[in-house]
Amino acid sequence: xxxxxxxxxxxxxxxxxxxxxxxxxxxxxxxxxxxxxxxxxxxxxxxxxxxxxxxxxxxxxxxxxxxxxxxxxxxxxxxxxxxxxxxxxxxxxxxxxxxxxxxxxxxxxxxxxxxxxxxxxxxxxxxxxxxxxxxxxxxxxxxxxxxxxxxxxxxxxxxxxxxxxxxxxxxxxxxxxxxxxxxxxxxxxxxxxxxxxxxxxxxxxxxxxxxxxxxxxxxxxxxxxxxxxxxxxxxxxxxxxxxxxxxxxxxxxxxxxxxxxxxxxxxxxxxxxxxxxxxxxxxxxxxxxxxxxxxxxxxxxxxxxxxxxxxxxxxxxxxxxxxxxxxxxxxxxxxxxxxxxxxxxxxxxxxxxxxxxxxxxxxxxxxxxxxxxxxxxxxxxxxxxxxxxxxxxxxxxxxxxxxxxxxxxxxxxxxxxxxxxxxxxxxxxx
Ligand SMILES: CC(=O)SCCNC(=O)CCNC(=O)[C@H](O)C(C)(C)COP(=O)(O)OP(=O)(O)OC[C@H]1O[C@@H](n2cnc3c(N)ncnc32)[C@H](O)[C@@H]1OP(=O)(O)O
Numbered sequence: 001x002x003x004x005x006x007x008x009x010x011x012x013x014x015x016x017x018x019x020x021x022x023x024x025x026x027x028x029x030x031x032x033x034x035x036x037x038x039x040x041x042x043x044x045x046x047x048x049x050x051x052x053x054x055x056x057x058x059x060x061x062x063x064x065x066x067x068x069x070x071x072x073x074x075x076x077x078x079x080x081x082x083x084x085x086x087x088x089x090x091x092x093x094x095x096x097x098x099x100x101x102x103x104x105x106x107x108x109x110x111x112x113x114x115x116x117x118x119x120x121x122x123x124x125x126x127x128x129x130x131x132x133x134x135x136x137x138x139x140x141x142x143x144x145x146x147x148x149x150x151x152x153x154x155x156x157x158x159x160x161x162x163x164x165x166x167x168x169x170x171x172x173x174x175x176x177x178x179x180x181x182x183x184x185x186x187x188x189x190x191x192x193x194x195x196x197x198x199x200x201x202x203x204x205x206x207x208x209x210x211x212x213x214x215x216x217x218x219x220x221x222x223x224x225x226x227x228x229x230x231x232x233x234x235x236x237x238x239x240x241x242x243x244x245x246x247x248x249x250x251x252x253x254x255x256x257x258x259x260x261x262x263x264x265x266x267x268x269x270x271x272x273x274x275x276x277x278x279x280x281x282x283x284x285x286x287x288x289x290x291x292x293x294x295x296x297x298x299x300x301x302x303x304x305x306x307x308x309x310x311x312x313x314x315x316x317x318x319x320x321x322x323x324x325x326x327x328x329x330x331x332x333x334x335x336x337x338x339x340x341x342x343x344x345x346x347x348x349x350x351x352x353x354x355x356x357x358x359x360x361x362x363x364x365x366x367x368x369x370x371x372x373x374x375x376x377x378x379x380x381x382x383x384x385x386x387x388x389x390x391x392x393x394x395x396x397x398x399x400x401x402x403x404x405x406x407x408x409x410x411x412x413x414x415x416x417x418x419x420x421x422x423x424x425x426x427x428x429x430x
Contacts, residue, residue: 013059025049080107093333099135100128134327152382153316166308167280175270187229204424241271257286334361390420
């Protein structure tokens with residue numbers, strides 16, 4: 001049996017797509033909005049296998065400059081594929097760091113558990129390092145697969161519900177500014193404007209694909225009901241918030257009167273408050289559901305009864321992997337002056353990360369160099385990826401045995417250096 005792992009050529013791109021679940025009409029994404037919103041939609045959603053024409057069109061897309069597909073061949077037959085998408089993520093600073101986003105991954109059932117994904121992952125890590133991307137990231141289809149490749153969650157997300165009758169606010173006065181329901185064409189214009197400003201402010205947010213909002217429409221899709229679009233303008237008339245929401249139709253009474261907020265971004269606390277005050281008290285609805293939101297949602301603290309906002313699901317969101325340790329740690333900013341020495345004992349896929357490192361940070365910048373000093377702590381490479389954006393608690397990772405302190409206070413020092421507020425969040429995947 002001859003195994004070959006190498007980049008995909010255009011003549012092989014349709015074969016590459018055919019090993020991926022979505023090309024076969026299978027669900028390939030566990031936490032899809034439909035399953036999260038808990039509405040009447042069947043799960044998995046019905047999907048048709050891709051047509052010949054669709055496959056050819058996608059094949060052209062996968063040869064794009066930002067998409068880097070790898071394939072596994074066994075005795076000359078393409079049996080597995082995985083790809084990295086060159087993207088950027090907002091890090092503390094703020095600034096954006098390029099990363100390789102792992103996506104479109106599958107190995108056919110007869111060839112699984114033989115190391116083919118591991119081989120493709122190694123090839124993608126090596127290519128990302130050559131392109132100068134110090135990080136890799138992904139959304140995981142299953143939680144048990146990607147830890148062994150050095151990934152761990154760095155952002156989380158929550159699904160919550162609120163009964164409309166409980167949506168009473170501590171301050172019921174609407175902030176200055178105006179709300180407007182707009183059509184899809186206006187929403188397609190509003191989203192890139194708002195998202196670009198959010199991206200610069202929100203740690204963990206990703207650079208969107210240029211066509212990200214092309215699909216917004218006023219037409220109904222299945223039982224979902226048509227998407228509705230809400231925008232907010234400040235007192236000067238400048239756009240500062242946008243939301244997409246639906247009122248799903250259903251023959252079953254328990255699903256009627258639900259308002260689902262699929263996307264929501266606000267640039268200011270006033271826009272945030274005004275938009276939620278409208279959406280949470282929408283006539284002819286009984287319940288509001290937000291399927292994918294940051295875990296530190298301020299709306300809870302706008303309510304007279306904070307307990308009324310019920311988290312019904314919490315999940316990992318973006319999994320991060322440090323490929324180039326000094327490159328990654330010096331690419332983000334720090335608002336404190338401190339020094340940390342830490343050891344990474346093992347990293348078989350990126351061996352240059354192994355060693356004892358001295359990280360010296362200040363608001364002016366950071367250096368990260370190898371040192372012969374005794375480390376303050378030892379951590380695994382997964383823990384460092386999880387801590388990198390500032391959202392994960394060092395104490396929790398120490399409690400889990402992923403960080404071992406060699407002097408008192410070392411774990412608290414890591415938290416002081418890396419932690420951010422509010423929590424990092426990416427509002428979409430790839
Ligand atoms: C980022 C994304 O794109 S998410 C989408 C991922 N795709 C899917 O889930 C589609 C269905 N699954 C598949 O196609 C395949 O099982 C893949 C792509 C997930 C894994 O491909 P494989 O070639 O079988 O993985 P490979 O053999 O390299 O596995 C490496 C290790 O992961 C383990 N592993 C692989 N898949 C799984 C799994 N689903 N659950 C638990 N462990 C797994 C293997 O046992 C192996 O363990 P070891 O290193 O301890 O020996």
